[in-house]
Amino acid sequence: MFKIRSLVTALALVGSISVASALEVLPTVAPAPADNPTTAEKVELGQLLYHDPRLSSTGTVSCSSCHNTMLGGEDNRPNSMGVNGQTGGRSAPTVWNAAFNAVQFWDGRAPSLEAQAAGPVTNPIEMGMKSWDDVVARLNTIEGYQVAFEKAFGKDSISKDNATKAIAAYERTLITPNSPFDKYVSGDKSALTEQQVRGLNKAQELGCTGCHSGPAFNGPGLFLPFPIHSNPVYAAKYHFKDDKGLAEVTKKAEDEHRWKVPTLRNIALTAPYFHNGSVKTLDEAVVVMAKTQLDKDLSKEEIADIVAFLNSLTGEFPKQKMPVLPATPGSTFN
Amino acid sequence: MFKIRSLVTALALVGSISVASALEVLPTVAPAPADNPTTAEKVELGQLLYHDPRLSSTGTVSCSSCHNTMLGGEDNRPNSMGVNGQTGGRSAPTVWNAAFNAVQFWDGRAPSLEAQAAGPVTNPIEMGMKSWDDVVARLNTIEGYQVAFEKAFGKDSISKDNATKAIAAYERTLITPNSPFDKYVSGDKSALTEQQVRGLNKAQELGCTGCHSGPAFNGPGLFLPFPIHSNPVYAAKYHFKDDKGLAEVTKKAEDEHRWKVPTLRNIALTAPYFHNGSVKTLDEAVVVMAKTQLDKDLSKEEIADIVAFLNSLTGEFPKQKMPVLPATPGSTFN
Numbered sequence: 001m002f003k004i005r006s007l008v009t010a011l012a013l014v015g016s017i018s019v020a021s022a023l024e025v026l027p028t029v030a031p032a033p034a035d036n037p038t039t040a041e042k043v044e045l046g047q048l049l050y051h052d053p054r055l056s057s058t059g060t061v062s063c064s065s066c067h068n069t070m071l072g073g074e075d076n077r078p079n080s081m082g083v084n085g086q087t088g089g090r091s092a093p094t095v096w097n098a099a100f101n102a103v104q105f106w107d108g109r110a111p112s113l114e115a116q117a118a119g120p121v122t123n124p125i126e127m128g129m130k131s132w133d134d135v136v137a138r139l140n141t142i143e144g145y146q147v148a149f150e151k152a153f154g155k156d157s158i159s160k161d162n163a164t165k166a167i168a169a170y171e172r173t174l175i176t177p178n179s180p181f182d183k184y185v186s187g188d189k190s191a192l193t194e195q196q197v198r199g200l201n202k203a204q205e206l207g208c209t210g211c212h213s214g215p216a217f218n219g220p221g222l223f224l225p226f227p228i229h230s231n232p233v234y235a236a237k238y239h240f241k242d243d244k245g246l247a248e249v250t251k252k253a254e255d256e257h258r259w260k261v262p263t264l265r266n267i268a269l270t271a272p273y274f275h276n277g278s279v280k281t282l283d284e285a286v287v288v289m290a291k292t293q294l295d296k297d298l299s300k301e302e303i304a305d306i307v308a309f310l311n312s313l314t315g316e317f318p319k320q321k322m323p324v325l326p327a328t329p330g331s332t333f334n
Numbered sequence: 335m336f337k338i339r340s341l342v343t344a345l346a347l348v349g350s351i352s353v354a355s356a357l358e359v360l361p362t363v364a365p366a367p368a369d370n371p372t373t374a375e376k377v378e379l380g381q382l383l384y385h386d387p388r389l390s391s392t393g394t395v396s397c398s399s400c401h402n403t404m405l406g407g408e409d410n411r412p413n414s415m416g417v418n419g420q421t422g423g424r425s426a427p428t429v430w431n432a433a434f435n436a437v438q439f440w441d442g443r444a445p446s447l448e449a450q451a452a453g454p455v456t457n458p459i460e461m462g463m464k465s466w467d468d469v470v471a472r473l474n475t476i477e478g479y480q481v482a483f484e485k486a487f488g489k490d491s492i493s494k495d496n497a498t499k500a501i502a503a504y505e506r507t508l509i510t511p512n513s514p515f516d517k518y519v520s521g522d523k524s525a526l527t528e529q530q531v532r533g534l535n536k537a538q539e540l541g542c543t544g545c546h547s548g549p550a551f552n553g554p555g556l557f558l559p560f561p562i563h564s565n566p567v568y569a570a571k572y573h574f575k576d577d578k579g580l581a582e583v584t585k586k587a588e589d590e591h592r593w594k595v596p597t598l599r600n601i602a603l604t605a606p607y608f609h610n611g612s613v614k615t616l617d618e619a620v621v622v623m624a625k626t627q628l629d630k631d632l633s634k635e636e637i638a639d640i641v642a643f644l645n646s647l648t649g650e651f652p653k654q655k656m657p658v659l660p661a662t663p664g665s666t667f668n
Contacts (some may be wrong), residue, residue, distance in 0.1 A: 070385055081418075085420070268663035271662070329602035330641065332617070
């Protein structure tokens with residue numbers, strides 16, 4: 001997944017990533033990998049698992065605790081709070097439209113939703129389970145899960161592989177189409193205000209959509225440097241460089257401070273911003289990005305226009321039923 | 335609310351509370367107080383507030399975190415985990431059918447769902463908000479809540495009083511009818527197994543339903559002593575007497591170790607058991623109750639029969655839509 005990095009670096013250096021790209025409507029169906037075709041049964045099981053706090057050591061943290069499907073797909077916190085009140089250094093990315101990310105996690109270390117879903121469950125400061133074997137053992141004691149896994153994957157199929165496949169299948173349904181932007185691109189020119197159109201044009205002109213490209217404004221899975229232009233004020237205020245990004249995984253100097261390009265879809269709903277959640281407002285996030293990535297100082301009007309455009313990327317949230325999680329009659333894990 | 339206590343004590347002493355009472359079907363509609371008639375708009379708002387973690391200081395704990403509407407209305411933990419991983423000494427009572435409790439909290443200190451709803455939000459180890467003024471200020475910054483409160487209560491109506499009324503109105507819809515027991519009582523004699531009927535009869539004969547009376551098996555709001563019969567084994571193992579119950583509120587010696595009678599509805603789904611969640615299984619809970627309250631040693635068959643009966647009290651959970659919580663575009667509290 002790190003192969004195209006050098007190409008991107010080259011593109012970034014010659015400035016050609018700032019060329020405006022065609023505007024694309026968000027697809028309403030997410031592509032699924034060949035070994036995990038989406039089925040209704042998997043989606044149903046995945047919704048259960050996604051919302052089940054019993055996938056955590058304390059029974060208090062589910063996927064949805066930090067990637068909240070009732071909100072903007074995350075927790076509106078600088079960093080998430082896992083089991084026993086523990087917090088990490090990064091801000092939870094939104095689950096909405098995560099299906100359109102080529103890679104997952106801020107550092108892009110997971111090449112798929114399936115791979116991503118396996119991580120937090122056994123992370124000691126997130127969901128804190130000792131091992132996936134423990135998760136599987138726990139799920140096996142819940143008759144309702146035996147039934148739901150059988151429907152989705154066949155008899156006696158509770159496993160890490162199938163649990164993460166089901167969660168990923170569910171996440172592929174978490175798409176927010178029909179934003180004002182999508183309606184505009186589909187031909188309804190009244191869907192955006194004049195200010196939003198100005199903001200869209202400005203974002204393209206400045207080069208924002210060079211990296212934030214494609215229908216989800218998240219690029220094709222490249223690892224880009226951030227911040228490109230060091231700024232002592234922001235360094236002191238936001239500590240962007242405390243976290244080395246991709247290099248924390250690869251341990252390579254050339255990967256330091258490289259990050260996945262996050263989606264701009266529903267960006268208005270996912271404050272605070274950046275990998276460490278250090279920037280509280282969308283206005284400031286726009287100012288910081290322009291300065292650190294493009295070395296531009298925006299006027300007040302430009303900031304307001306771009307923020308207005310970004311607000312047009314808030315989509316429609318699909319109607320979901322509240323899951324009824326399978327019970328463990330007469331006993332508990334805790 | 336403490337007036338009828340001495341009557342109950344008298345009843346308990348003369349043993350007349352063990353007289354079998356008529357079997358009653360769970361009502362499908364909960365009574366609402368005169369000053370808070372249930373409306374669709376209040377229920378809708380209440381569902382939002384109930385599931386909104388932004389009602390906690392950290393933005394991580396909602397009412398549903400501990401009283402989980404996707405599970406048995408609680409968290410399957412001995413004690414709940416509030417903000418920053420803090421835990422208290424009591425086990426979260428189920429929200430399902432709480433509308434039929436005459437009093438709320440284990441110690442019955444709240445005379446209504448409205449009064450109950452106000453408590454955890456500002457409890458430092460639960461949801462941790464400094465004050466309801468802070469909650470109201472926060473809600474006022476969320477445009478979607480301004481709209482939802484206006485629909486439910488009129489213009490500029492965000493207040494502690496209205497928030498708790500809305501939450502209570504929502505909770506009055508959290509009823510689980512049509513359990514096998516209800517079907518049986520309604521005339522479908524095949525709804526219970528022979529073992530469950532034996533268990534029901536035994537529970538009445540022993541006197542369980544003397545206190546656990548009425549359609550929700552939670553009595554008319556009495557404060558009963560627990561444990562009545564001290565038992566050194568249980569004292570060492572389960573520490574029932576570490577918590578003084580009602581006396582923690584009233585500071586009166588006569589109220590020590592008095593508790594609200596909890597509902598038996600969905601009891602199979604709410605392990606672990608008792609006010610401190612110290613008993614892990616329903617089987618053991620039955621054994622303990624028989625010994626501590628009735629001074630009876632049950633046979634294995636009697637235990638199994640009563641547990642089978644208690645499993646017949648698991649009702650049907652209403653279909654709910656997943657709420658879409660109002661957003662705070664471009665900013666956050668955290």
